[in-house]
Amino acid sequence: MIEERHPEIRTAIRALCAGYPNEYFRRVDAERGYPEAFVDALMRAGWLAALIPEEYGGAGLGLSEASVILEEVNRCGGNAGAVHGQMYNMGTLLRHGSVEQKRAYLTAIAEGRLRIQSMAVTEPTAGTDTTKIRTTAVRRGDRYVVNGQKVFISRVLHSDLMILLARTTPVEQVARRSAGLSIFIVDLREAIGHGLTVRPIANLVNHETNALFFDDLEIPAANLIGEEGEGFRYILDGLNAERTLIAAECIGDGYWFVERAVRYANERVVFDRPIGKNQGVQFPIAESFIEIEAANLMRYRACDRFDAGEACGAEANMAKHLAAKASWEAANVCLQTYGGFGFASEYDVERKFRETRLYQVAPISTNMIYAYVAEHVLGLPRSF
Ligand SMILES: Cc1cc2nc3c(=O)[nH]c(=O)nc-3n(C[C@H](O)[C@H](O)[C@H](O)COP(=O)(O)OP(=O)(O)OC[C@H]3O[C@@H](n4cnc5c(N)ncnc54)[C@H](O)[C@@H]3O)c2cc1C
Numbered sequence: 001m002i003e004e005r006h007p008e009i010r011t012a013i014r015a016l017c018a019g020y021p022n023e024y025f026r027r028v029d030a031e032r033g034y035p036e037a038f039v040d041a042l043m044r045a046g047w048l049a050a051l052i053p054e055e056y057g058g059a060g061l062g063l064s065e066a067s068v069i070l071e072e073v074n075r076c077g078g079n080a081g082a083v084h085g086q087m088y089n090m091g092t093l094l095r096h097g098s099v100e101q102k103r104a105y106l107t108a109i110a111e112g113r114l115r116i117q118s119m120a121v122t123e124p125t126a127g128t129d130t131t132k133i134r135t136t137a138v139r140r141g142d143r144y145v146v147n148g149q150k151v152f153i154s155r156v157l158h159s160d161l162m163i164l165l166a167r168t169t170p171v172e173q174v175a176r177r178s179a180g181l182s183i184f185i186v187d188l189r190e191a192i193g194h195g196l197t198v199r200p201i202a203n204l205v206n207h208e209t210n211a212l213f214f215d216d217l218e219i220p221a222a223n224l225i226g227e228e229g230e231g232f233r234y235i236l237d238g239l240n241a242e243r244t245l246i247a248a249e250c251i252g253d254g255y256w257f258v259e260r261a262v263r264y265a266n267e268r269v270v271f272d273r274p275i276g277k278n279q280g281v282q283f284p285i286a287e288s289f290i291e292i293e294a295a296n297l298m299r300y301r302a303c304d305r306f307d308a309g310e311a312c313g314a315e316a317n318m319a320k321h322l323a324a325k326a327s328w329e330a331a332n333v334c335l336q337t338y339g340g341f342g343f344a345s346e347y348d349v350e351r352k353f354r355e356t357r358l359y360q361v362a363p364i365s366t367n368m369i370y371a372y373v374a375e376h377v378l379g380l381p382r383s384f
Contacts, residue, residue, distance in 0.1 A: 003300060006068045013069055016041060017076035022348045025078050029206045029351050034158050035082050042073075043112035048086040051241070052094070056102060057110035063241055064303035067248035074252030077348055079355050081207055081249070085117040085155055088245055091238045092119075092163055092183060096226035105161070105185070117159035118188070120150045120212060121235060128368055129384075130165070131177035131232065135214060137166035137184060139228075143218045144168075144184065146195070150212040152362070156198050157208055162186045165235055168228050183231040185223045194218075205354050239364075240316040244302045246359055247316075250323035251299060253356040254292035257330035260349065261285045261337040281337060288330040295322035314377045321369045324359040331356050 004010070020038040028035045042048055050066040052058020059065075066087060073080040090109050093101060093116075108114035126132040135148025146166055156162060162185075169180030192198055195217030198210045226234055262285060265276030275281045298319040305312035331353040335342040342349045360366050374380040 003296060005300065006065050009065055009068050010072050012045075013047065013072035014076060016045060016047075017073060017078055020078060022077040026345060026348055026351060030345065032202075032206055034208060035078070036158075038078065039083050039086075039158070040112075042083060043086065043115075046110070046112070048083060049110040049112070051087060052090060052106055052110045056106035058106070062303065062307035063244055064300065064307055067245055067299060067303055070245050071248040071252035074249045075255050076252075077256060077352070079206075080252070081205070081355065081358065082155070082158075083117070084245060084249065085119060085159070086115060088238065088242050089116045089119050089163055091241055092225060092234055093185070095237055096183075096230075096234045100222075101185070101225065114161060115155075115159045116161040116163070117155035118153055118162035120153045120156075120162055120164045120186075122150060122152050124149060124151045124211075128365065130235075131171075131181070133165065133167060133181070135164075135166045137164075137168050137182060137219075139168070139221065142221050144221060144224070146184075146214040146217040146219060148214050150214075152201065152209045153212050154207060154209045156188060156192075156210050156212065157200070160187065160189055162188050162191075163225070165231050168231075174229075178232040180229050181231040182228045183225045183234055184219055185225060186217075186219055187223075191217055191219070205358050206351075207355075207358065240302070240306060240312050242363060243316040243320040244299060244306060244312075246363065247295065247299045247302070247319040247323035250320075250327035250356060250359050251292060251296050253352060254288065254295070254323070254327040254330045256352060257327070257334035257349075257356075258285060258289045258292065260347075261288075261330075261334040264341075265337050275337070284333040285337065288326065288333045291322070291326035292330060295319065295326045298322050314373065317364075317369045317372050320359075320364070321366060324356075324366070327356045328360060 046059055047069050049058040050061040050069055054060040070080040070084055093105060109116055123133045137144040137146045164184045164186045165181055167180055168182040171177055174180040195215055197213040200210050203209060265281050266274050268275045302312050302315035302319045305315055334349050335353055338349050341347055371383055375382050
């Protein structure tokens, strides 16, 4: 490996994950369940509070350390997609929340008593064009009344809190489309069944994701985060950390696929020799490894800039792109190496293959990364 940072964190996460082997995740996947025991264990050990400052009871670690935690979960064969929101959704609160809000929520989140697993941005009609969202939050006295619809909102049924993006000023009344959007903390324990309806969406991965329907949901005005109308900017502020952490998960997946492919190629004997002796089998594995290593360097570059407080939009986007592409290619190579056995669930390859595919689409699709780099890094004209 080119770089294996934070060995002490890796050892600790591997030890924790040893209690939740591949069989565990395979069973959860087959049952379309949620890895409740694993999530509890990670939270109780404080790993998901890595980015919460020590004054609020968190570990106060950098993005580099946090990224290694999620990387190791995936590298052990698990799926950090069930938990990653808990690590980064609180960032909005940390950066833009009031002192009272931070006191009320961050310590409980750090102690693992409160889950903030969900962030609701995507809508069925707006898609990637976030400024066109139609969900509204209208101020009435000391409350906001929310109406609208969201789609593909993850982990809502396994969370206590959700960050919600909604329009507070009609688009015709703002100078820029990105103005007039605000973010709120929604207490799901109070909201579900009282103005918020959750409908799970069956999907390719065992990823708990849902359509949400808001019908006069009332939330206290005190749950507005930061200033009204600034929500779009606040959401953007959190994207670099999110993208870098997702990159790390993909890198964990990528190493898992390569390690599995190497092991199988060495063991499987066909035509009286290990299949790995054939260049047609070993070269694609080598190529995958090279690509994961390169993505890994970009991941650490993004982490270092983020942790130094430097701009890292380009690095975070490029890391996410390189890592998601490398892990998906490694998944394909691993499946091909296993041949027919790759399709059998008991080898976990087909599960991980489905899981890693998500990251070409969510939380941001590949074309949006190209558009970012084209416009903001290369100075090409804005395309949409
Ligand atoms: C399992 C899962 C979990 C998710 N979890 C969450 C969540 O917790 N919270 C949340 O808010 N969202 C979540 N999402 C939504 C996810 O972020 C979006 O699906 C993603 O951002 C793409 O949006 P879309 O599906 O509306 O695609 P669209 O915007 O409809 O785009 C469809 C395709 O067209 C391409 N495209 C669109 N416009 C352009 C353009 N101008 N130029 C080039 N290409 C373009 C896109 O890149 C994409 O490939 C989740 C999605 C999935 C599948």
